[in-house]
Amino acid sequence: MLHFERWKIIAIVATCLAGIVFAMPNLFSKETVAGWPSWMPHGQLSLGLDLRGGAHLLLAMDTKELDRDWLVTLRDDARKQLREAKVAFTGLGVVGNAVQVRLAKPQDIDKAYDALKKLSEPLGNAILGSTGNNIDVEKTGPDLISLRPTEQGLQQRVASAASASVETVRRRIDSLGTTEPNIVRQGQDRILVQVPGFDDTRKLKDVIGQTAKLTFHAVHPTTTAEEAKQTRVPLSYKIYPSDEEDGGSYLLQEAPVVSGEDLVDAQPGFDSRTNEPIITFRFNQSGARKFGRFTKDNVGSPFAIVLDNKVLSAPVIREPILGGSGQISGNFTVESANNLAIQLRSGALPTKLTIVEERTVGPSLGADSIEAGETAGMIGTFAVAGFMIFAYGLFGLFAVFAVVINITLIVAVMTVIGSTLTLPGIAGLVLTVGMAVDANVLIYERIREELRSGKTPLSAIDGGFSKAFGTILDSNLTTLIAGLVMFWLGSGPVRGFAVTLSLGIFATVFTAFTVTRLLVALWVAAQKTRKIPAPL
Amino acid sequence: MFKGVDFFPHGTKIPVMELRGYCVTISTVAALIAIALIFTKGLNFGIDFKGGSLFEIQSKSGPVDIGNLRSKLGALKLGDVQIQGLDQPTDALIRVEQQQGGETAQQDAANKVQEALGKDIKIRRVEVVGPAVSGELKQAGIIAVSLAIVGILLYIWFRFEWQFGVAAILALVHDIVITIGVFALLGFEFGLTEVAALLTLAGYSINDTVVVFDRIRENLRRYKKMPLIELLNLSINETLSRTVLTASTTFLAVLALYVFGTEVIRGFSFAMLFGILIGTWSSIFVASPFLLWIGVKRDWSGAVATTKTAAGKA
Numbered sequence: 001m002l003h004f005e006r007w008k009i010i011a012i013v014a015t016c017l018a019g020i021v022f023a024m025p026n027l028f029s030k031e032t033v034a035g036w037p038s039w040m041p042h043g044q045l046s047l048g049l050d051l052r053g054g055a056h057l058l059l060a061m062d063t064k065e066l067d068r069d070w071l072v073t074l075r076d077d078a079r080k081q082l083r084e085a086k087v088a089f090t091g092l093g094v095v096g097n098a099v100q101v102r103l104a105k106p107q108d109i110d111k112a113y114d115a116l117k118k119l120s121e122p123l124g125n126a127i128l129g130s131t132g133n134n135i136d137v138e139k140t141g142p143d144l145i146s147l148r149p150t151e152q153g154l155q156q157r158v159a160s161a162a163s164a165s166v167e168t169v170r171r172r173i174d175s176l177g178t179t180e181p182n183i184v185r186q187g188q189d190r191i192l193v194q195v196p197g198f199d200d201t202r203k204l205k206d207v208i209g210q211t212a213k214l215t216f217h218a219v220h221p222t223t224t225a226e227e228a229k230q231t232r233v234p235l236s237y238k239i240y241p242s243d244e245e246d247g248g249s250y251l252l253q254e255a256p257v258v259s260g261e262d263l264v265d266a267q268p269g270f271d272s273r274t275n276e277p278i279i280t281f282r283f284n285q286s287g288a289r290k291f292g293r294f295t296k297d298n299v300g301s302p303f304a305i306v307l308d309n310k311v312l313s314a315p316v317i318r319e320p321i322l323g324g325s326g327q328i329s330g331n332f333t334v335e336s337a338n339n340l341a342i343q344l345r346s347g348a349l350p351t352k353l354t355i356v357e358e359r360t361v362g363p364s365l366g367a368d369s370i371e372a373g374e375t376a377g378m379i380g381t382f383a384v385a386g387f388m389i390f391a392y393g394l395f396g397l398f399a400v401f402a403v404v405i406n407i408t409l410i411v412a413v414m415t416v417i418g419s420t421l422t423l424p425g426i427a428g429l430v431l432t433v434g435m436a437v438d439a440n441v442l443i444y445e446r447i448r449e450e451l452r453s454g455k456t457p458l459s460a461i462d463g464g465f466s467k468a469f470g471t472i473l474d475s476n477l478t479t480l481i482a483g484l485v486m487f488w489l490g491s492g493p494v495r496g497f498a499v500t501l502s503l504g505i506f507a508t509v510f511t512a513f514t515v516t517r518l519l520v521a522l523w524v525a526a527q528k529t530r531k532i533p534a535p536l
Numbered sequence: 537m538f539k540g541v542d543f544f545p546h547g548t549k550i551p552v553m554e555l556r557g558y559c560v561t562i563s564t565v566a567a568l569i570a571i572a573l574i575f576t577k578g579l580n581f582g583i584d585f586k587g588g589s590l591f592e593i594q595s596k597s598g599p600v601d602i603g604n605l606r607s608k609l610g611a612l613k614l615g616d617v618q619i620q621g622l623d624q625p626t627d628a629l630i631r632v633e634q635q636q637g638g639e640t641a642q643q644d645a646a647n648k649v650q651e652a653l654g655k656d657i658k659i660r661r662v663e664v665v666g667p668a669v670s671g672e673l674k675q676a677g678i679i680a681v682s683l684a685i686v687g688i689l690l691y692i693w694f695r696f697e698w699q700f701g702v703a704a705i706l707a708l709v710h711d712i713v714i715t716i717g718v719f720a721l722l723g724f725e726f727g728l729t730e731v732a733a734l735l736t737l738a739g740y741s742i743n744d745t746v747v748v749f750d751r752i753r754e755n756l757r758r759y760k761k762m763p764l765i766e767l768l769n770l771s772i773n774e775t776l777s778r779t780v781l782t783a784s785t786t787f788l789a790v791l792a793l794y795v796f797g798t799e800v801i802r803g804f805s806f807a808m809l810f811g812i813l814i815g816t817w818s819s820i821f822v823a824s825p826f827l828l829w830i831g832v833k834r835d836w837s838g839a840v841a842t843t844k845t846a847a848g849k850a
Binding site for chain 1: 537538539540541542543546547592594639640643646647650658659660661662663664665666668669673676679680683684687688691692695728729731732735736738739740742743744746747750751754774775777778781782784785786787788789790791792793795796797798800801804805808
């Protein structure tokens with residue numbers, strides 16, 4: 001066990017040196033490292049939100065709302081299809097989780113079925129090919145056809161809404177001027193938002209908390225919402241509440257004239273006359289054309305600006321707006337106008353996002369945590385080092401050296417693979433210091449045992465290393481199992497702990513069987529006398 | 537050269553097996569009390585598992601006035617609000633229980649608290665966990681601990697024999713149950729980081745047990761005729777110095793974490809500190825009696841034959 005081939009010695013020393021080189025930038029400040037020549041490694045450990053401060057929000061999409069929206073779209077599409085196919089129907093509406101069509105004449109059913117069947121699209125799957133359709137079209141009676149979204153269709157819908165939400169949220173957060181936000185989809189219907197160094201969650205929530213679906217609608221020319229409520233709502237019209245409390249409600253055409261999708265820009269500003277905060281916006285070409293035509297035909301009557309199904313304002317059209325730009329007023333503060341402008345520029349969210357988890361750490365607390373972790377790490381290491389040297393003398397010093405290399409290797413690997421250091425991760429490092437010396441304790445105690453049984457120092461050392469090997473492997477692998485389970489099931493900080501703990505186990509087994517053994521071998525080789533003294 | 541101080545006595549002959557009746561009784565009673573405590577007193581779950589919100593605050597002007605805070609936050613009618621002072625007199629932790637009314641209700645409550653705290657108080661940490669997430673975290677925690685136990689059982693089964701696996705797992709479950717029991721007894725908060733501590737403890741405690749079992753296996757090969765009780769005693773005593781020394785270094789490292797770490801780490805390091813003690817106890821005094829009770833294969837040269845020894849007084 002004490003013989004090393006030359007290439008092995010070189011490999012061990014090279015590994016340790018590489019560890020030192022890649023871990024080194026962590027000892028210096030970012031500015032110092034930036035000034036280093038380009039051939040030196042610059043990578044530093046990325047710190048978790050709990051250490052550098054920042055906001056962590058887990059958002060959930062409203063999948064029910066998504067499903068409902070889809071059914072409404074489906075209903076409108078079905079109406080269009082039936083009209084194109086010239087099929088008369090007496091009923092069309094959302095019933096439960098399907099759209100139901102009642103035909104005027106039962107003999108039209110095949111024609112209607114063929115027309116509606118066109119709405120059903122095959123679901124694409126890159127790996128498995130087609131896996132069915134997004135909606136099932138079925139004849140449920142002699143004059144009834146139902147269109148029911150399939151489970152896979154709904155899932156695909158949720159998936160595409162999730163990726164759209166991620167993009168929208170990213171655009172909105174980017175406009176707050178933050179650095180490197182991490183925005184990813186998590187699970188089926190969740191979005192994880194992590195913004196390092198930003199702890200003003202109020203602002204963050206304001207900017208992502210609103211769907212920001214902006215639409216422009218025509219107001220019913222004669223009937224008011226109050227009258228409609230008492231009699232009946234005219235076909236293709238709908239009652240929208242006002243954004244203001246006690247602001248009443250409006251009877252608007254359900255299909256919008258123009259929507260937020262046609263916006264190319266939105267900026268906060270002030271009304272030149274009243275000096276109130278407003279939002280100025282600009283339409284794209286098609287939006288400008290639609291809006292221009294509408295305003296030209298409706299001079300003198302009001303139109304409504306609707307945000308998330310609430311009427312912001314309903315001004316009267318004084319003259320045709322042909323330039324494609326305009327302004328929205330409606331009880332804004334400077335801040336809310338600013339937020340809404342950001343939201344309109346970034347586009348609407350497919351559905352409302354609810355915050356299901358929030359964890360925010362202020363930068364000062366993060367700095368305190370790092371400091372506390374450093375203190376605990378230093379004192380822990382000194383205590384363990386003192387103990388080992390007291391118990392094993394020179395060989396104890398070898399073990400301490402091995403532990404220092406161990407920690408260096410962990411830090412180096414974490415730096416290179418870009419793993420994040422969290423506060424529990426620091427705890428994992430400190431714990432590793434305590435547990436890593438176990439390998440050395442096992443070896444040394446074994447050597448002492450061999451010595452007591454009367455073996456020569458050389459064969460005692462040899463026997464100590466070889467007999468302890470199996471035990472070290474077994475005992476470390478069981479801890480690794482726990483570490484892997486934590487990594488697999490844990491989130492955030494716990495995962496950070498699992499990373500350092502698991503890496504620590506690999507580093508421990510490596511250093512015990514290379515670094516310590518090499519040092520001991522060198523010590524044996526350095527003994528001038530033939531007879532080696534008992535080392536322990 | 538300095539060889540170190542070989543302070544731990546060698547050649548000890550602690551009759552662990554003869555004491556097994558007492559040891560196993562003590563452990564069994566402790567585990568039963570722990571289970572009773574967990575079910576009657578219950579665990580003080582943190583917001584990870586219970587939902588609700590938590591604020592770590594710092595007063596900008598002098599020590600924080602907890603009484604004043606209590607009346608201010610009590611007026612918000614948010615149910616159970618706990619306020620706890622921290623090491624620094626300017627710092628405090630506020631915990632607000634989970635609100636009725638789903639995910640948005642938690643956010644509304646958190647906003648109300650932040651408004652009520654006023655300008656003089658800096659909020660250093662906010663955690664708000666809604667009912668959906670806390671349910672999932674609880675489930676994930678239970679799955680994690682169970683999976684780790686099963687994984688370790690399978691590994692030991694594969695490397696040793698099933699008898700060793702079962703004995704090691706019994707000792708491990710004993711450690712985990714008693715540690716959770718202590719959390720219930722002292723009413724310490726039990727959250728996600730404490731589950732991480734339990735998993736680490738599982739790894740550490742099994743590590744300790746494996747070292748003893750490794751020696752038992754080795755001695756089983758070497759002393760084919762030695763009575764099992766004598767052989768177990770020998771193995772435990774031979775590994776005693778290592779068990780105690782490793783426990784000491786790990787304890788020292790974790791003690792540094794406990795003393796100098798922040799609030800977030802405190803529960804974690806407490807669980808580990810206690811776990812090291814109980815894990816060391818169980819790998820010396822509990823695991824091997826279990827092994828004796830289950831019986832082990834004596835002949836490691838190939839043929840299958842097990843020596844069943846009665847559980848004795850245990």
